[in-house]
C-alpha cells in the first residue's frame with residue numbers, strides 16, 4: 001500500500017489538532033470477550049472545545065471558510081449537537097463569529113437536555129443560538145439568516161449538518177491515512193475499522209481515504225444512529241464519491257460495497273437503547289473509558305453484538321473509533 005494521499009495538501013486547512021490521536025488496545029475488555037483484539041482510536045481526546053470527530057472535518061471546513069473571506073460561520077443540528085459545539089469552538093479559535101441553528105428534533109424536554117451539556121458549552125463559547133421547533137427546516141432558516149447578515153455587510157460560511165460536505169469528509173480521509181501510518185508503525189493490521197454513522201461524513205471520509213489508498217470500502221463498518229439502512233447507504237455513497245473526486249480519484253464505489261448496519265438504531269436518533277446503556281457501562285467499568293449515549297454508545301453496542309455473534313475470528317484486529325460526545329452524556333442524566 002502506498003501510504004500517502006498527496007491531494008490532501010492542496011486544500012486550505014485550519015489546524016485544530018495537536019497531531020495523531022492515539023490507538024490503544026483494550027486488554028481487559030478483550031479478556032472478557034474471548035480473543036478478538038479490540039483497539040480504540042481516541043478521537044474523543046483532542047485539544048480544542050472538548051474534542052470529538054467533528055474537529056477533523058472542521059480543520060478543512062474552517063480552512064475553506066477563511067479562504068472564502070467569511071467572518072461568520074453558521075451551522076445546524078439537534079439541540080445537543082456535538083458538531084454545533086465544536087463549530088463554535090473552532091470558530092472562536094479562528095476569530096470568526098458563530099451562529100447555531102438548533103432544532104428540537106429529539107423529543108426530550110428535561111432541563112439537562114435543553115440547557116446543559118453541549119448547550120452550556122455553546123453559550124460559553126460565545127455562539128448565538130437560534131432555538132427552533134422540530135417542525136422547522138434548520139437549513140432554510142440558516143440560509144435566510146445568512147442573507148440577513150450579508151445584507152449588513154458580513155460574509156457567511158454555512159456548514160452543513162454534521163459538517164459532512166465533501167470538504168468536511170476530507171478530515172476523515174486524512175484520518176484513514178493516519179490510521180494506516182500508525183498501523184504500519186505498530187505492526188498491527190486492522191481487519192475492520194468500526195464507526196458510528198450519523199450524518200455519514202465520518203464513514204464516507206474513511207471510505208474515500210481507504211479507496212485512495214487502494215483498500216476496500218467494506219473494511220470500514222458503520223453502525224447507523226440516525227438514518228435507516230438505505231438512506232445511510234445513499235448518503236455515504238454520495239459523500240464518499242464526492243470526497244474521492246476532491247482527492248483526484250474517479251474510483252467507482254457502489255452502495256453494495258458499503259458496510260453498514262442499522263440494527264442498533266433503536267427508536268431513532270437520540271433515543272436511548274438498553275444495548276447502548278449496557279455497552280456504555282461495560283466500557284466504563286472494564287476500561288475507564290466513556291462513550292456517549294447518541295453515537296458511540298450505540299455503535300459500540302453494535303460492535304459487542306458483532307463479537308458475540310461470531311462476526312470476527314479469534315486473533316482478528318478491530319479498531320473502534322471513539323468519536324467523542326462526552327458533553328452530551330450530561331444531557332442524558334434521566335436516561336441512566
Ligand SMILES: *Cc1c(COP(=O)(O)O)cnc(C)c1O
Pocket residue numbers: 052053054082083162164196197198199200201202203292295296323324325326
Ligand atoms: C457527529 C458524531 C458522530 C457521527 O459522525 P457523522 O460524521 O455525522 O456520521 C459520531 N460520534 C459523535 C460523538 C458525533 O458527535
